[in-house]
Amino acid sequence: MKKLMNEPDGYVDELLEGLCAAHPSLVAHERVVRHIDAPRQGKVGVVSGGGSGHLPLFTGYVGTGLLDACAIGDVFAGPSVQACVGAIKASHGGKGVLRLYGNYGGDRMNFDMAGELLEAEDISTTTVLGTDDIASAKPAEKDKRRGVAGIIYAYKCAGAAAATGADLKETTRIAQKAVDSARTIGCALAPCQIPGAAAATFAIANDEIEMGMGIHGEPGIWRDKLKPADAIATEMMDRLFAELPAGGKRVSVLVNGLGATPLEELFIIYRKVEKMLDAAGLQIAQPLVGNYATSMEMAGLSITLVALDAEIERLLAAPANCPFWKV
C-alpha cells in the first residue's frame, strides 16, 4: 500500500508534531498529548490512550469538555507505561483521574501498571473500559467486548461532567453509563497496513465485505459478497436494535467512516439509518456522520447507537471543543 510518510520509525512522532502544530490547543511531550490548559486545578482529569492509526481517536478528542490528556502508542499498539503515567500526571488537577480507554490487552496492562506506580504519588485513579463493539463477543460476555467508535460518547459525557465539577466517583459513573448506553457494529470493505509492516492487516477479495470486523482487522460475523448499501445498513441496524437497551425513545447515532470510505457513501448509509430509526419510533438527537474513529486506510464503516436519557442527552449537548468535534 502506498503511504505518505518518511521513515516508518518516525511515523507517530511526526504525525503528533504536525497535529500539534496545526492545533495549538494541543501540546505533545514525547507520547503524551495534553490540552494546553491541563492540568486544570480542582477538576477531575479524564485521560484516554491507545495505539496510533485511529485519528481522530484518541488524541483528537483532547479539548475542553472532553479529554484532558492522551497517551499514544505506535500504530495499533498500546501506549507505553511511561506514556500512561505521563498522561495521568498531565491531567491531574488534585481531584483524581479517570482512565477511559478501549478494552484491549496492551492498553489494559499499561494503564494498570501506570495506576499502580502512581498510587505511591497519591494520585487516585479509576478505570472505565470502552466495550461497545457488539460483534466482538456475545451479550453474555459483554466484558470481553472491544471498544471502538462508541467510546467518543463516553469521552463527551465524562468530559462534560468533569467540566461542571463532578467528583471522580460521579465522573466515573457517568462514563460507565455512557459506555453501557452505546452499541457499535462495523463492516470492512478493504484492509489497511501498518507503516513498516510486512503485509496488510488482513486479506479480502475485491468483491467481498466482512460484517462485524474490528478496527484492527479482528474477524467478524460473516464474510460474503458486497451488497447494496441499504442491505448492509439494514443488517447492521437490526443487529444494533437487538442489543439496544430498552425503554427510551431517543437515541444518538454515529455513522463513522473507517478511513477510506467517502463521506458520500456514509450519507447514503445514514439515509437508510434515519428511515429505520423513524420506523422504529426512535427520535434522533445529535447525529454524527464522518470519520470519528478510523483504521488508517481501511475502507468501511461502523454504526453506533446510543440510548439516551435526560442525563446523557444533557451531557452530550454541553459545550465542548476539540480539533475534531465542537458542540
Added chain:
Amino acid sequence: MALTSEHVAAAVRRAAGRLREIEAQISEADAALGDGDTGLMLRRLFDRLDAAGPMPSVDIGETFRALGLAGAGATGSSLGTLIVVALLHLSKATVGKREVAWVELSPLLDGALRAMMVRGKASLGDKTVLDPINAVARAISDKQLPAEIAAAAIAAGRSCLLEFRDRPCRVGRARMFADKSVGRDDPGQLAFVAILETICGG
C-alpha cells in the same frame, strides 16, 4: 564465575543485533494472523534497550531496572509490555547483587514467567512466548555450568517451538483464527528462540 551486568548488557546487544537481521522474518510470521508488526516492534524495543547501555551500575538489579525503565518508555504492545514486566521482575529479584550464580538462573526465569502470566492473564499452553520460557526454565533447573545451561536452553527452546507449531493459539488476536494458527509458529515464540540461540550460541 557468575552472571553479571556485563553479561546482561552483552546479551541485550546481541539480541538487538539479531532482531535487526530477523525483523522481516518475525513480522512475516505475525502477518499471517496478526498486524504484521511484531518484528518491527521487537527491533525498536531492543534498539532502545541496547541504547540504554553502557549499564550505569555493577548492581545487576540496577541494570535490569535501567533496561525495564527504558522498555517502559519504548513500547505498549502486549508482547513488549510483557518483556518490560519480566525485566522489572528480574530487577526486584536481583537488586543489591553484583552477580548471580548460574544455578539461580532457572528460578529467576521462573519468577519472571509468573509475573508475565499474572500481568498478561495468559496461561501455559496458550501458544505464546510464555511456553518456551517455561521450557527453558525447566530444562536448565539442574544445570550448573554456563556451557551446559546454554546447550540445554537452546535445545528446550527449539523443541518447544516445534511442539507448539501444530497446536492452536488460545489467546490474543491469534486465538480468533485458532484453526489457521495450527502449523504456524507464534511470532513471539519464534523471536524468543532466535534470541536464545544468539545469546547462548557463543
